[in-house]
Amino acid sequence: MVEAYIGLGSNMGDRSGFLKYAINGLSSSEEVSVTAVSSIYKTDPVGPVSQDKYFNAVLCLETSLDPYGLLSLLLRIEKDCGRLRNERWGPRTLDLDILLFGDLEIEDASLKVPHPSMLERAFVLAPLAEIRPDIRIGNRLAREQLERIDSIGVERLIAFDQSKTVGIIGASSKPDRYSNRAQIKLMDLGHSVVPVSQRDGVILGVPCLRKIADYWEPVDTLTLYLSPHRQLQVMPELVAAKTKRVIFNPGTESMESKRQFETAGILTEQACTLVMLETGQF
Numbered sequence: 001m002v003e004a005y006i007g008l009g010s011n012m013g014d015r016s017g018f019l020k021y022a023i024n025g026l027s028s029s030e031e032v033s034v035t036a037v038s039s040i041y042k043t044d045p046v047g048p049v050s051q052d053k054y055f056n057a058v059l060c061l062e063t064s065l066d067p068y069g070l071l072s073l074l075l076r077i078e079k080d081c082g083r084l085r086n087e088r089w090g091p092r093t094l095d096l097d098i099l100l101f102g103d104l105e106i107e108d109a110s111l112k113v114p115h116p117s118m119l120e121r122a123f124v125l126a127p128l129a130e131i132r133p134d135i136r137i138g139n140r141l142a143r144e145q146l147e148r149i150d151s152i153g154v155e156r157l158i159a160f161d162q163s164k165t166v167g168i169i170g171a172s173s174k175p176d177r178y179s180n181r182a183q184i185k186l187m188d189l190g191h192s193v194v195p196v197s198q199r200d201g202v203i204l205g206v207p208c209l210r211k212i213a214d215y216w217e218p219v220d221t222l223t224l225y226l227s228p229h230r231q232l233q234v235m236p237e238l239v240a241a242k243t244k245r246v247i248f249n250p251g252t253e254s255m256e257s258k259r260q261f262e263t264a265g266i267l268t269e270q271a272c273t274l275v276m277l278e279t280g281q282f
């Protein structure tokens with residue numbers, strides 16, 4: 001088994017969701033075991049193309065794959081995420097780089113390890129130094145190198161295991177809706193979102209689902225922006241999402257829905273999701 005470090009980056013749509021997808025994809029490979037994951041960092045884009053802020057993270061894994069086997073696994077996960085490869089340095093759903101692979105040095109057409117620009121990039125070194133401050137890159141320690149470079153524009157956002165996956169039931173693309181404002185805030189704070197709408201195709205860069213239960217992983221929380229009448233119509237789908245808690249936003253409270261959720265072992269609360277997010281109580 002070899003220890004390797006992977007840099008993760010996303011700057012389109014549900015950025016936290018893409019990072020989680022990548023970590024899940026790696027963890028579910030039989031040849032890989034993920035041993036540490038950094039916090040999620042929000043970082044200013046580096047490079048010539050004007051684009052949105054990135055979410056970056058670094059993980060440590062142990063693998064029985066050789067470096068080329070690991071690279072093809074990363075490329076497959078990137079591809080699954082629908083990455084568009086038409087603009088170099090341009091926005092991407094998911095970018096996965098091998099930073100270090102044991103103490104191997106490789107320099108050929110398809111693979112360069114250690115990653116050639118990692119020593120100059122705070123969006124790589126800050127998360128790397130968080131999980132392994134004393135890892136050596138060439139003749140320097142990660143934490144020493146981090147101190148030598150400019151890390152303005154690199155902000156630790158949220159611990160990876162604090163980042164929730166939130167289904168927004170009755171999501172809307174209209175900026176005046178609470179659901180829309182809650183979605184912006186959730187994404188900004190580093191949570192991943194699953195907008196569910198019968199009307200909209202894509203909200204704030206995130207494709208909508210028709211049914212929450214179709215999402216690839218169980219969601220932590222459902223936040224309801226749906227009338228009590230509609231809730232009862234879609235109740236089997238809501239319960240099938242295997243969520244832990246449901247938030248009834250103002251105007252959506254329903255005794256019957258509450259009873260059905262609680263019978264299924266799901267916690268319910270009445271609160272305004274946007275206010276919870278703004279006051280740090282989410």
Ligand code: A4P
Nearest residue numbers: 009043044045046047054088089097098110111112115123
């Ligand atoms: N490749 C070679 N070495 C490696 C390696 N160590 N890990 C080859 C992974 N791949 C490696 O990669 C093209 C090819 O590089 C791969 O098929 C593989 O054979 P790519 O990811 O499609 O190309 P790219 O990422 O567009 O180009 P490049 O130069 O690798 O860009 P970077 O360096 O990945 O930078 N700003 C912030 N804040 N955060 C970011 O994450 N990322 C970039 C992209 C720019 N600005 C950023 C961020």
Ligand code: MG
Nearest residue numbers: 095096097098
């Ligand atoms: Mg890359």
